[in-house]
Amino acid sequence: MIKKYIFALSKLITVSLLVSISFSRCTEHEKKGKSIHIIPLPKEIKLQNGLLSVQNAFSIDADRIFENERELLKTALTTEFNLIEDHNSILIQFSRDESCDPDEYILSINKNNITIKASNPRGIFYGTRSLIQLMEMNKKQHEIHLPICKIKDWPSFKHRGMLIDCCRHFFEKDVIKKYIDLLAYFKMNTLHWHLTEDQGWRIEIEKYPLLTEIGSKRKDSTGIYEGYYTKKDIKEIIDYAAKRHISVIPEIEFPGHSQAAIASYPQLSCTGNPIDVATEWGVFKDIYCAGNDSVYTFMEDVLEEVIELFPSPYIHIGGDEAPKTRWENCPKCQKRIEDENLKDEHELQSYFIKRIEKYLNSKGKILIGWDEILEGGLAKNAIVQSWRGMNGGIEAAKHGNKVIMSPTSHAYFDYSIKTTDLKKVYEFDPIPKDLDSVQQKLILGGECNLWSEHIPNEDQLDKMAFPRLLAMSEVLWSYPKERKYTSFLNRVDKHTELLNDKGVHVGLDAFPCEITTAIDDFKNPLAIINPGRSELHFEYQWNGDSSTTIIDSAYKVPLNNSGQLRIIAKKDKKTYGDPVVQHIQLHQGLFKKVNYNTNYSNYYKANQELTLVDGQLGGKEFRDGDWQGFWNTHLDITIDLEKETLFDSLSVHFYQYINSWIFSPIEIAFNVSNDSVNWTNLGTIKKEEHISKRGKMIDEFAIFNSSKKPYRYINLVANPLKVIPDWHEAAGNSTWLFVDEIIVK
Numbered sequence: 001m002i003k004k005y006i007f008a009l010s011k012l013i014t015v016s017l018l019v020s021i022s023f024s025r026c027t028e029h030e031k032k033g034k035s036i037h038i039i040p041l042p043k044e045i046k047l048q049n050g051l052l053s054v055q056n057a058f059s060i061d062a063d064r065i066f067e068n069e070r071e072l073l074k075t076a077l078t079t080e081f082n083l084i085e086d087h088n089s090i091l092i093q094f095s096r097d098e099s100c101d102p103d104e105y106i107l108s109i110n111k112n113n114i115t116i117k118a119s120n121p122r123g124i125f126y127g128t129r130s131l132i133q134l135m136e137m138n139k140k141q142h143e144i145h146l147p148i149c150k151i152k153d154w155p156s157f158k159h160r161g162m163l164i165d166c167c168r169h170f171f172e173k174d175v176i177k178k179y180i181d182l183l184a185y186f187k188m189n190t191l192h193w194h195l196t197e198d199q200g201w202r203i204e205i206e207k208y209p210l211l212t213e214i215g216s217k218r219k220d221s222t223g224i225y226e227g228y229y230t231k232k233d234i235k236e237i238i239d240y241a242a243k244r245h246i247s248v249i250p251e252i253e254f255p256g257h258s259q260a261a262i263a264s265y266p267q268l269s270c271t272g273n274p275i276d277v278a279t280e281w282g283v284f285k286d287i288y289c290a291g292n293d294s295v296y297t298f299m300e301d302v303l304e305e306v307i308e309l310f311p312s313p314y315i316h317i318g319g320d321e322a323p324k325t326r327w328e329n330c331p332k333c334q335k336r337i338e339d340e341n342l343k344d345e346h347e348l349q350s351y352f353i354k355r356i357e358k359y360l361n362s363k364g365k366i367l368i369g370w371d372e373i374l375e376g377g378l379a380k381n382a383i384v385q386s387w388r389g390m391n392g393g394i395e396a397a398k399h400g401n402k403v404i405m406s407p408t409s410h411a412y413f414d415y416s417i418k419t420t421d422l423k424k425v426y427e428f429d430p431i432p433k434d435l436d437s438v439q440q441k442l443i444l445g446g447e448c449n450l451w452s453e454h455i456p457n458e459d460q461l462d463k464m465a466f467p468r469l470l471a472m473s474e475v476l477w478s479y480p481k482e483r484k485y486t487s488f489l490n491r492v493d494k495h496t497e498l499l500n501d502k503g504v505h506v507g508l509d510a511f512p513c514e515i516t517t518a519i520d521d522f523k524n525p526l527a528i529i530n531p532g533r534s535e536l537h538f539e540y541q542w543n544g545d546s547s548t549t550i551i552d553s554a555y556k557v558p559l560n561n562s563g564q565l566r567i568i569a570k571k572d573k574k575t576y577g578d579p580v581v582q583h584i585q586l587h588q589g590l591f592k593k594v595n596y597n598t599n600y601s602n603y604y605k606a607n608q609e610l611t612l613v614d615g616q617l618g619g620k621e622f623r624d625g626d627w628q629g630f631w632n633t634h635l636d637i638t639i640d641l642e643k644e645t646l647f648d649s650l651s652v653h654f655y656q657y658i659n660s661w662i663f664s665p666i667e668i669a670f671n672v673s674n675d676s677v678n679w680t681n682l683g684t685i686k687k688e689e690h691i692s693k694r695g696k697m698i699d700e701f702a703i704f705n706s707s708k709k710p711y712r713y714i715n716l717v718a719n720p721l722k723v724i725p726d727w728h729e730a731a732g733n734s735t736w737l738f739v740d741e742i743i744v745k
Contacts, residue, residue: 157445161190167197170227256322282659291332350376604629
């Protein structure tokens, strides 16, 4: 099995991307039917007439400094193209050109030979990646006909990375190697390797063997889930990456996301009580004790062994989502705050991070942390990775710190394609407009993140990473944006099948369709199908009907009653993605005006002012676009039915997932009026038993109109849980309310 996999990996080195290019320098040549198909898009391309024919042999002339790059190219040419090395054949020459910038390369394909110039091996390597793509896309049977051209190319950003989380779900080292090959192929240069977490400790530390003996294992429905990398594994992967000019940055989390370590060594926590490795996703209140000196000794010991393994100048320490509940009630932490003259627990976290940063700096390493490390004061030399939007990166840059941008809005590839599609990634601009020219230079680049809570295996990892990784590679290499999405999408289409043939299970580039509801001129409700791609065709099933109906070009489905709409998308007569299912509830409040007395969050605005009256019911995924979120506030909204209306009942759906701090309300008041001044309470529902229920669930609150009177205005006030109980493992004192429809029947 391993031999088969390694063979597949060798094929991956030469994964081809058959692409069409749209670039101002190439317009004249494109009119002649010629194009250069490379991802990411090169900076400068000059095409000439003629072709270079490569039939069955090659030779490579390279200085000793480029020997590694020579061997990698030789392996690709012999395994993928079945060429033989013959010194009397087409010459590929690597030459050193000191005038090139550090990562720049100049690839010239002439009538008789091929040259790649660069100032260092890294530039040569990038040139070989472009050459391999050109050879693959111009391969026909046993011959390769390369266009005569000159490409001058260099990256726009220094940091072009991808995070792989191996803690929630573990990936074998061959999968990591596969992704190193893929990253290198698309000229990415950083693997951010997430190795410690609440749900698993994945790196061998010799001084603390219980970290892997206990911390690498957790209980799940199948028994024990486990896995970790030995030091030998890690050295092998780092060496593999280095040959492909990929820097591997380890992430060792602290002070939060540390339950696996505390399960191994309970004395590291504030309580010292035994706990288990976390078995659920979320954020947990047991974190490293900031008042205990032995914790710092432990961290320095761990980091010493990490530093010995990883040559990267950077160590990522996490620093995100560290609840302060334990610190607030810990005598040692409170004494530390007093002794160090700190203002609060946020400054205590800053103290913690600065103390570790001082240690890392003494070892010649630079600390990277998520944007929470800004809270309580930022360490002087730290690099901030901004994930909660761009604001953390903006603040850090204005403070004079370097920044890596990876906002959830564009860079979280564990989010569904419905939330973050290929186009959304392609629109990513790592440099905020409100930074000045000096501050903009502090933006090192960007990173796409693949957190693995819902990525249990390699196939799913592939589907979430691809094709979105192609967009990120082009954004970070080819910026500023001299590109067009339509051209890019055409390229993606052409290489998707080939990537699948190479063992990469490519996912969708766009969600098949978005379903919205509306009313026509005669007040009849409609479902409108908004295609994710222009060339898709659709069929639908209504209320479980086994037959399908073809949707005409208007993409409108009449709605005569409530039910389930199932849309099947087709592309080139093949099914495109899974069916899209939408539950629709018709009622008397449909499309009436809603007045918000409390504001919904911009992060979860759903269908904005129509969300609660559009008839679309949310499912068990709170990011599905039907759920509207309210952060750390109550819900107070009023519906105007436009006239006095007799109805039998009112009901509303709330979402609950306590691991993400989303709770159903503990009290809901239904109020009614005919003048919006004098209100009558139709009824109030109080309940708290649901706050202990785990998992994702939808909670319905309903009340009858016992007065049997008509009303025009309906007011709903929902009060959230104000403080999460101490027993609750997902710590934090703020909560979400998620609501999707107020049904008037």
